[in-house]
Amino acid sequence: MQMSNTVEYALRAVVWLSDHADQSHTSHSIAEATRMPSSYLSKILKSLSHAGIVTGQRGVNGGYTLNRDPNGLSILEVVNAVEPVQRIRACPLGLENHGKNLCNLHRTLDDVMIDIEKAFANHTIGQMLTKPNRVKPLCGVTVKGKKALDAVAPQSTGIRR
Amino acid sequence: MQMSNTVEYALRAVVWLSDHADQSHTSHSIAEATRMPSSYLSKILKSLSHAGIVTGQRGVNGGYTLNRDPNGLSILEVVNAVEPVQRIRACPLGLENHGKNLCNLHRTLDDVMIDIEKAFANHTIGQMLTKPNRVKPLCGVTVKGKKALDAVAPQSTGIRR
DNA sequence: CGATTAATAGATTTAAATATCTTTTATTGT
């Protein structure tokens, strides 16, 4: 059980956009800054755009900008935009013999899913942004030497295994 | 974000074994009873066996039996046996510039993983077993007409949103 | 307008998870 790549990428992008909200950023520049596959990111940004979390502007000087107040934007919303939390609403075995009531097992598993939803809902993007006395999100990452942040260890994006 | 197939299967198998603990069951019979691919189940049972949750006995009259008290066996233990909950312990970007401290984003995501662990840990297999006034787990499922189950107490705790 | 930029859409490829199959080893009953 692990956080999917897609969710990780989506959150990195949203956090980056939130922390650099002064201007719009192309999917390519976001990908470079946050060290993730550019073309996959553009797919993710599409989903985020559909969900109204970011807005994409085409053409020269275009790019993506955050379309929400980070303080009112929960992680859950980002997760649901790219990979919705699946509640268990009907018996996976397809047994119909007790109508809409789930059996103990699946009722319990759905309760776990509710807890997972809550866990995601409990945090906002705003809480993760750069603040004094906190470790900066995605810190060390720079776009084309714009900001010379702390000497980055070159690295393998290697999330997953 | 959804419960993986593997986890679902593992839990079905453990619940079934707990609810039919009077004898051992072959992986094939468990698969038939709980409606899942038999050969994949045998792989899952191997993992559960390694984790000490079930014990496998070879040969005639062999099969699998539960090796634990269902009331002391959490869902988390079953999940961890087949697909461990992955905590985030180092920066996925591989940035080393702030040592072992995760940035706000990954610190938060790890907090979510901790909550997910807790959600799984909060339930035991025992709680899901057949009991009066509760919907029987995997009910309706029969092995070769051995038991004509169902006629289950319809409940409807009316909860859930 | 025409050239350039960059998002949007969706087809294709690659990699990982899921599922199946084959072989080997342990156990039991006759």
Place this chain on the structure above:
DNA sequence: ACAATAAAAGATATTTAAATCTATTAATCG
């Protein structure tokens, strides 16, 4: 001892998710 049973181990195949690529549309600037 031998035949039958069933787990254990692991190789192979299939399916799904992850990642990449190609084309199209919208916007901006000279």
